[in-house]
Amino acid sequence: MSDFTDLTLATARAGLAAKKFSAVELTQAHVTAIEQNRALNAFITETPDKALAMAKASDERLARGEGGVLEGLPIAIKDLFCTKDILTTAASHILDGFNPPYESTITQKLWDAGANCLGKLNLDEFAMGSSNMTSHYGPVINPWTKPGDNRQLVPGGSSGGSAASVAARLALAATGTDTGGSIRQPAGFCGIVGLKPTYGRCSRWGVVAFASSLDQAGPMTRTVEDAAIMLGVMAGHDPKDSTSAPMPVPDFKAALTGDIRGLRVGIPKEYRVDGMPAEIEALWQQGIDWLKDAGATPVEISLPMTKHALPTYYIIAPAEASANLSRYDGVRFGLRVPGASLDEMYENTRAAGFGAEVKRRVLIGAYVLSAGYYDAYYLKAQRLRTLIAKDFEQAFEKCDVILTPTAPSAAFAIGEKMDDPLAMYLNDVFTVPVNLAGLPGMSIPAGLSADGLPLGLQIIGRAFDEETMIRVAGVLESAATFTAKPYSSLAGRA
Amino acid sequence: MFTSDVVMREETLIDGRTGKWEIIIGLEVHAQVTTLSKLFSGAATAFGAEPNTQVSPVDAGFPGMLPVINEIAVEKAVKTGLGLNAVINQVSVFDRKNYFYADLPSGYQISQYTQPIVGKGRMVLDMADGSTREVGVTRLHLEQDAGKSLHDQHKTLTFVDLNRAGVPLMEIVSEPDMRTAEEAGAYLKKLRSILRYLGTCDGNMEEGSMRCDCNVSVRRPGEPLGTRNEIKNVNSIRFVMQAIEIEARRQIEILEDGGVIKQETRLFDPNRGETRAMRSKEEAHDYRYFPDPDLLPLVLDPAMIERVKASMPELPDAKKARFIADFKLSPYDAGVLVAEQSTAHFFEQVAQGRDAKLAANWVTGDLFGALNKLGVGIEASPISADGLGGLIDLIADNTISGKIAKDVFAAMLETGKSAGDIVESQGLRQVTDTGAIEKSIDEILAAHTDKVSEYRSGKDKLFGFFVGQVMKATAGKANPAMLNDLLRKKLAP
Numbered sequence: 001m002s003d004f005t006d007l008t009l010a011t012a013r014a015g016l017a018a019k020k021f022s023a024v025e026l027t028q029a030h031v032t033a034i035e036q037n038r039a040l041n042a043f044i045t046e047t048p049d050k051a052l053a054m055a056k057a058s059d060e061r062l063a064r065g066e067g068g069v070l071e072g073l074p075i076a077i078k079d080l081f082c083t084k085d086i087l088t089t090a091a092s093h094i095l096d097g098f099n100p101p102y103e104s105t106i107t108q109k110l111w112d113a114g115a116n117c118l119g120k121l122n123l124d125e126f127a128m129g130s131s132n133m134t135s136h137y138g139p140v141i142n143p144w145t146k147p148g149d150n151r152q153l154v155p156g157g158s159s160g161g162s163a164a165s166v167a168a169r170l171a172l173a174a175t176g177t178d179t180g181g182s183i184r185q186p187a188g189f190c191g192i193v194g195l196k197p198t199y200g201r202c203s204r205w206g207v208v209a210f211a212s213s214l215d216q217a218g219p220m221t222r223t224v225e226d227a228a229i230m231l232g233v234m235a236g237h238d239p240k241d242s243t244s245a246p247m248p249v250p251d252f253k254a255a256l257t258g259d260i261r262g263l264r265v266g267i268p269k270e271y272r273v274d275g276m277p278a279e280i281e282a283l284w285q286q287g288i289d290w291l292k293d294a295g296a297t298p299v300e301i302s303l304p305m306t307k308h309a310l311p312t313y314y315i316i317a318p319a320e321a322s323a324n325l326s327r328y329d330g331v332r333f334g335l336r337v338p339g340a341s342l343d344e345m346y347e348n349t350r351a352a353g354f355g356a357e358v359k360r361r362v363l364i365g366a367y368v369l370s371a372g373y374y375d376a377y378y379l380k381a382q383r384l385r386t387l388i389a390k391d392f393e394q395a396f397e398k399c400d401v402i403l404t405p406t407a408p409s410a411a412f413a414i415g416e417k418m419d420d421p422l423a424m425y426l427n428d429v430f431t432v433p434v435n436l437a438g439l440p441g442m443s444i445p446a447g448l449s450a451d452g453l454p455l456g457l458q459i460i461g462r463a464f465d466e467e468t469m470i471r472v473a474g475v476l477e478s479a480a481t482f483t484a485k486p487y488s489s490l491a492g493r494a
Numbered sequence: 495m496f497t498s499d500v501v502m503r504e505e506t507l508i509d510g511r512t513g514k515w516e517i518i519i520g521l522e523v524h525a526q527v528t529t530l531s532k533l534f535s536g537a538a539t540a541f542g543a544e545p546n547t548q549v550s551p552v553d554a555g556f557p558g559m560l561p562v563i564n565e566i567a568v569e570k571a572v573k574t575g576l577g578l579n580a581v582i583n584q585v586s587v588f589d590r591k592n593y594f595y596a597d598l599p600s601g602y603q604i605s606q607y608t609q610p611i612v613g614k615g616r617m618v619l620d621m622a623d624g625s626t627r628e629v630g631v632t633r634l635h636l637e638q639d640a641g642k643s644l645h646d647q648h649k650t651l652t653f654v655d656l657n658r659a660g661v662p663l664m665e666i667v668s669e670p671d672m673r674t675a676e677e678a679g680a681y682l683k684k685l686r687s688i689l690r691y692l693g694t695c696d697g698n699m700e701e702g703s704m705r706c707d708c709n710v711s712v713r714r715p716g717e718p719l720g721t722r723n724e725i726k727n728v729n730s731i732r733f734v735m736q737a738i739e740i741e742a743r744r745q746i747e748i749l750e751d752g753g754v755i756k757q758e759t760r761l762f763d764p765n766r767g768e769t770r771a772m773r774s775k776e777e778a779h780d781y782r783y784f785p786d787p788d789l790l791p792l793v794l795d796p797a798m799i800e801r802v803k804a805s806m807p808e809l810p811d812a813k814k815a816r817f818i819a820d821f822k823l824s825p826y827d828a829g830v831l832v833a834e835q836s837t838a839h840f841f842e843q844v845a846q847g848r849d850a851k852l853a854a855n856w857v858t859g860d861l862f863g864a865l866n867k868l869g870v871g872i873e874a875s876p877i878s879a880d881g882l883g884g885l886i887d888l889i890a891d892n893t894i895s896g897k898i899a900k901d902v903f904a905a906m907l908e909t910g911k912s913a914g915d916i917v918e919s920q921g922l923r924q925v926t927d928t929g930a931i932e933k934s935i936d937e938i939l940a941a942h943t944d945k946v947s948e949y950r951s952g953k954d955k956l957f958g959f960f961v962g963q964v965m966k967a968t969a970g971k972a973n974p975a976m977l978n979d980l981l982r983k984k985l986a987p
Contacts, residue, residue: 081558082558088557098557100556100558101551102551102556204558204560205558205559205560206559208557209558209788212788213787239562240560240562241560241562242560242561242562242563242789242790243787243788243790319784320784320787322782323600323601323782323784326594326602327557327599329594329596331596331599331654332554332555332599333556333557342595342596369782369783369784370780371782374782378784
């Protein structure tokens with residue numbers, strides 16, 4: 001059955017339940033697809049043997065009439081999640097040879113639900129980037145190309161390997177993490193669904209930290225339903241993560257009622273940024289119309305502090321990162337480059353181990369926290385963060401969800417924007433405020449650009465109200481009927 | 495930031511070459527919280543384990559590991575705060591203190607900077623002369639300890655032991671309210687006593703579960719505060735007192751020679767009897783403190799605070815006041831007896847239903863002397879509280895004299911037998927039979943008629959001679975009061 005890889009989590013699980021095929025067959029199809037598409041560089045570590053062994057165990061459970069929500073379903077893991085005894089790199093040279101002696105809470109939950117591990121996915125180094133260009137293991141190639149133009153495009157970042165692998169049908173789904181847009185922007189660039197839950201919804205335990213107060217793991221899938229199913233497995237309070245919320249996990253899939261009548265959809269007037277392509281503006285309007293047609297009411301809202309979101313983010317995230325990355329010192333694990341003294345060993349190790357973007361952010365972070373600058377930068381940024389969160393709070397008095405574009409452009413070519421970090425940072429202009437406010441947000445593939453590339457729309461929900469967000473996403477998905485696939489450029493496809 | 499409203503006391507000043515100086519002392523004590531597990535992980539905290547056997551991935555700063563606060567450590571910090579008469583802050587914040595060192599696995603220490611769990615408090619010091627002083631406590635905060643670098647294991651390499659990494663510490667900061675090394679010593683003794691009463695720190699300085707940084711400056715009486723130096727990590731009360739004396743002398747010498755004090759961190763070398771510069775203010779780290787985003791602000795449940803309050807033991811100050819009031823002890827004796835909870839408990843058992851004054855004398859005198867000689871604490875005393883009480887009972891009911899009691903005490907120490915058994919088996923029961931004593935007196939007086947005449951002609955001092963002779967004749971068993979009484983009558987002209 002050649003279209004195994006076109007299944008969704010939901011349809012594949014139903015097929016397994018109905019014994020139409022085995023988990024081993026399903027997994028083997030994905031293992032083969034991965035082998036045939038190594039050119040995408042989506043994986044840092046492939047674990048076909050593990051995947052097949054897990055699939056075999058799944059088949060045995062299924063045969064006994066047992067099996068979890070994700071039983072027998074092959075997925076892939078962003079290489080920021082620690083996986084026991086499997087190389088975990090954060091796409092950084094500095095974690096060379098690091099095999100964690102523990103399993104992250106999220107991956108453990110996924111395996112406990114029956115999912116099979118295809119491997120570890122490429123990403124921007126330490127999740128710092130919006131193009132997947134900063135990986136020590138080389139860039140990930142977006143499976144999409146513009147028709148008639150064979151230039152390679154970026155998949156977005158930092159969960160670029162996750163988005164590319166799901167879009168290219170190398171995995172039924174993947175985990176991502178989102179600090180400033182790292183799930184939603186690559187989901188938008190690759191034409192898939194990416195969901196960043198409310199901060200505290202999913203455990204961060206065992207996920208290599210970038211910026212602790214912003215990082216949040218979430219599912220990357222091809223359908224909204226799959227995102228709801230996978231989030232249900234990933235979410236939940238973890239006593240090992242002090243910032244995870246002691247809240248019950250709702251049945252996210254049950255939220256997909258298709259009924260959004262009477263719902264108020266906020267349209268932030270400040271998100272009509274200068275220089276945004278008309279086609280994105282048009283897609284946004286299309287999204288508003290679709291929701292209106294389904295019975296929702298668009299309301300204009302104001303998020304005036306949004307303009308401060310990027311500078312605020314680029315102070316807080318590097319500040320936290322500068323401390324989070326201090327542990328990579330060559331003493332206990334990963335790369336060590338010797339030196340004549342302890343300080344020299346630190347310098348040699350960190351100089352060789354970190355890439356340019358990581359170094360830039362560590363330096364920015366150390367600077368904004370240093371004596372004499374703390375008040376002017378870090379403290380001010382914290383105050384702005386509070387104001388940005390208040391913006392959303394006030395907006396949600398007038399609306400139930402917020403609709404925006406996911407990113408101000410479609411995927412760009414590899415090598416573009418590389419000489420201007422600020423232009424690169426602008427990619428996250430619509431996604432960053434959501435992280436600063438700790439809210440849930442998700443990107444839905446809504447259409448194609450004139451160039452034939454996928455474009456996403458973002459839905460933002462109230463804190464811990466992923467259900468309403470998912471309900472709206474389901475309606476948007478049905479209306480958009482996004483069926484385009486990046487097949488033409490892929491190996492192993494007709 | 496270095497102010498003090500302590501009134502200048504002439505007697506605390508020390509003489510320099512050019513006049514008198516006042517020493518200003520503030521102490522920062524790191525006290526290891528008595529817990530089974532670390533401040534942010536479940537790893538054990540036991541002292542003396544094999545290197546790197548009590549380390550979780552959290553303590554080792556592994557990727558993706560997250561801290562979770564140890565609630566027992568929080569409760570003990572609250573308890574300590576209450577014991578220091580301090581403000582408990584219902585909301586406090588953990589910060590990251592950033593610096594690189596091989597034994598600091600995460601590259602930052604989780605500490606509390608601007609919002610500690612405990613605010614201002616105060617402590618009363620018991621001085622050797624029985625007087626007291628009050629010293630302010632600035633704050634108490636929770637933080638994790640670092641690991642240990644071992645530089646002596648290899649010619650060129652440094653080994654790292656992370657067993658201590660993440661062990662919970664309370665940093666207790668005093669106001670600069672002390673003026674003499676003795677006061678600093680009394681502060682540490684009192685703090686240790688309170689911590690031990692509360693069971694929040696074992697106060698063991700040799701094992702490093704209590705360490706002290708001393709801030710020392712000097713000034714001319716009445717002048718503004720001078721530049722201070724911090725002497726790091728002094729590990730005994732005696733060394734703290736020595737280090738302060740030596741550092742103050744050093745500063746006075748510099749100032750009297752027309753020099754200025756540079757603000758720096760110094761180390762005390764007890765072998766050479768000097769303090770040495772470690773790093774200057776310019777070399778001081780910029781720790782880039784900021785709130786730890788892995789930990790939410792610590793919000794204390796008022797019910798927990800109430801529960802801890804209800805569980806507070808009677809602390810040394812209250813106990814001392816009670817001993818003075820109920821047992822009519824001197825402030826000094828009371829102070830000595832309450833310093834350790836176990837001593838106070840032992841004393842109360844001995845004093846129960848007996849002459850408390852006598853009990854205090856026996857405990858602080860003979861018993862302490864014996865324990866000192868044996869090098870054991872009161873918990874390991876070979877004579878139990880009941881045993882000592884039994885001895886005191888024999889004195890009270892005139893079975894033995896106080897003098898004989900000393901011998902009985904020595905025998906008790908040696909044999910572990912009860913006072914009663916010893917008195918019986920050795921026939922030490924004192925003679926209270928008037929006839930027997932009289933008979934003995936008569937014999938002595940008859941044998942020393944010359945001395946009797948001398949006495950009667952005014953040589954009063956000879957009274958002692960006759961007492962001695964009778965005692966000798968009765969093997970010390972004559973009741974001293976009865977003997978005195980009868981002798982005086984017989985010698986009367």
